[in-house]
Amino acid sequence: MRHGQTLPDDDRPLNWRILSRLWPILREYRWRVIAALACLLLAKGAVIAIPFLLKHLVDGLDATAGIELAPLLVLGLVLAYGGARFANVFFGELRDTIFGRVTERAMRRIGLQVFRHVHSLDLDYHLNRQTGGLARDIERGVTGISFLMRFFIFNIAPTLFEIAMVAGILLLNYGPQFSVVVVVAVVTYGLFSFRATEWRTRFVREMNQADSISNTRAVDSLLNFETVKYFANEAYEAGRYDESLAVWEQARRKNRLSLFTLNGGQALIIAIAQTVVIGLAAWQVRAGAITLGDFVLINQFMIQLFMPLGFLGFVYREIKGSMANIENMFKLLALRPAVVDAPDAQVLDSTANSVSFDNVSFAYQEDRPILNQLSFTIEPGKKLAIVGASGAGKSTIVKLLFRFYDPSSGTIRIGGQDISQVTQHSLREQVGIVPQDTVLFNDTLFENVRYGRVDASREEVENAIRLAHLDAFIARLPDGGDTLVGERGLKLSGGEKQRVSIARTILKGSPILVFDEATSSLDSRSERAILDSLAELAREHTSLVIAHRLSTVVDADQILVLDQGEVVEQGTHTELLRRGAKYAELWQAQQSRAAGETAPIAVLN
Incomplete structure (x- = not known):
């Protein structure tokens, strides 16, 4: 039923x-x-x-x-x-x-x-x-x-x-x-x-x-x-x-x-x-x-x-x-879940770290398609960014990769294995994510980071905290890492919660990393520091970045521009700017907006 x-x-x-x-x-x-x-x-x-x-x-x-x-x-x-x-x-x-x-x-x-x-x-x-x-x-x-x-x-x-x-x-x-x-x-x-x-x-x-x-x-x-x-x-x-x-x-x-x-x-x-x-x-x-x-x-x-x-x-x-x-x-x-493991589901190969979408289409409702025959491949160790306006289907790609939903048609593969034919548990072990909205457990800061890998040692947790540039913040707290974050992490700011989420994902150590607007709640200085850490971390991982701010993906090996569920452009940051099409329009719009936001500050100074 x-x-x-x-x-x-x-x-x-x-x-x-x-x-x-x-x-x-x-x-x-x-x-x-x-x-x-x-x-x-x-x-x-x-x-x-x-x-x-x-x-x-x-x-x-x-x-x-x-x-x-x-x-x-x-x-x-x-x-x-x-x-x-x-x-x-x-x-x-x-x-x-x-x-x-x-x-x-x-x-x-x-x-x-x-x-x-x-x-x-x-x-x-x-x-x-x-x-x-x-x-x-x-x-x-x-x-x-x-x-x-x-x-x-x-x-x-x-x-x-x-x-x-x-x-x-x-x-x-x-x-x-x-x-x-x-x-x-x-x-x-x-x-x-x-x-x-x-x-x-x-x-x-x-x-x-x-x-x-x-x-x-x-x-x-x-x-x-x-x-x-x-x-x-x-x-x-x-x-x-x-x-x-x-x-x-x-x-x-x-x-x-x-x-x-x-x-x-x-x-x-x-x-x-x-x-x-x-x-x-x-x-x-x-x-x-x-x-x-x-x-x-x-x-x-x-x-x-x-x-x-x-x-x-x-x-x-x-x-x-x-x-x-x-x-x-x-x-x-x-009740029966809509997404279930296949009867003969295999464990996903732990060394698999390439990702490919092959003619993937999806709709939450039949009369409202979200993705339309989407195809792309992320080679092992590479960083692919997906950008586009709100509602273009960027976050839906993440949900399909984690197999929260199955595509209406097409195939998603990791390391050549169809994810519909592997166990959901092994799939989600291989993919780490920093979500746009971070919700924490009503526990200590330290335990919320450890949730990325519950059997991790204290040294491993502390290392993840340093890589996420969370150590300075924790050092200022009276109770340090033992500070309770409150229900859903309400005692922390949006940026602090996002850094906890980043530390948690670093600790998980998955070969494939997904960043869904991972720095959207950070100020420019914190964003730059964390982007540097993530860039260093991504050298050994396959990365999928969902971004609204184009400034965060200029170093991506490949950028896809999504519009109404279809790829309308793809290439590197430089190539896409040179073409002067959709991506270049988005870039110019965001640069103008950023200049407008800083202008009043310059006048006051």
Whole structure:
């Protein structure tokens, strides 16, 4: 299923997906599951023994029953009653403790699976995702799976077993009238609970959707707080957030009222059944058909029966709620990336460093072509620059080289290997990039540089920092390389972030380097220093430079001028100026603009 499609609003395939993912974990921890089930049986055995102990104890204390128990026997029954109570709680807690490891491992495995799956999805998905809602859907989905594992195994089946046991005991010992009332009550309770829960599940979905929307809006606003401040739109953002909270509040109200209806109906069914059973028992005591101990036993069984029955209703409601919660998570897992490795994909040759585009065409939308039969080759160790106006398709070339998208037609090769036939991981290991927009992790400066190669030594990281001319800046910081850069690197300027990105790429040490407007955020002095370092670095690498400022690519071995997805000129800087065509026009325009920007400074000086 591709993203953008939705699964049918049906829980049955969702159940199957859950079980198929949980079964390997249950099988791996089968001895823990067996031990937990043994504790469950012991706990249930203690529960069933309690009413019988009470019956014999009451009959032994009832002078009218004609049964007189020895003091030691009475003491034994009392101690046995206390032991059964303790055993019920103890084995229940032991069961949860033993099975907790299985539940925690399932949450970890599935959480990791979703995390990896989201990273495997293509760029188009990530450009359209809503981070806040996505995080909330994953959190609720993983929690819902934990609930299903615990309660589906240890509550639903055991409760049904207990109901059958109680109905059988009442039938054999006290006649069909008691068991008939129990069976009718359980069936009525079950039908009402299932129907009412199905009815209110849509309110749970509405509430979760509203919760995700409000969370997404809050996260989006906080991530862009600088923009909010620039335009003084705090009140506007608060108003939008309040609108989403109002929808969430309304959904919560509907959910609460539907829950009141469900709980009220269940309580009425239980109250009627218990009243009828106790009334029958009281009548038979008065008639002398059963003893006072039997009355206590029946009453205790009804209490013990309807407590798990009430809990069964809760469990079913929560299971339906969990199904609604994990619905979006399984839709997410059902998405398939548009770009996948070929079944027989090879590892890209680590010595390959030539790049060629052969008649490559591409369009994000069919009616809006971006590249049209683009062809060029970068020889090993050479530097090729691509220039052109905004929207000409320069950055799209980078996305295709990293295989974030596949071309509509044509072939891209590295070292003669078609990149669609090699693994994406090996491809991206061979290509380093300094992007136009650098986003850093909320970690230290040093660790952000080390991200280029996470197993690099401290000396290697420091060398990359020097080559990127970042060492002087770090030396001025109170905490040096241990300075936290803030969320998305907001504590650094644009130029400082770009130098971190350059250091990160230098550390990666890939044979092919891509610079996508790599110095766009630097001042002229810093730009010159970094260009000198990059020129030295590029001697041993194949370089692709995407540039808007032509002054940064005058030393390129080859320059392509791109216009509306086609190469309209190519050559060296000198050759293109001599022709006096498109490149020369761009050069003259930029030189005039630069002269105009410096003129006021000269006057002031």
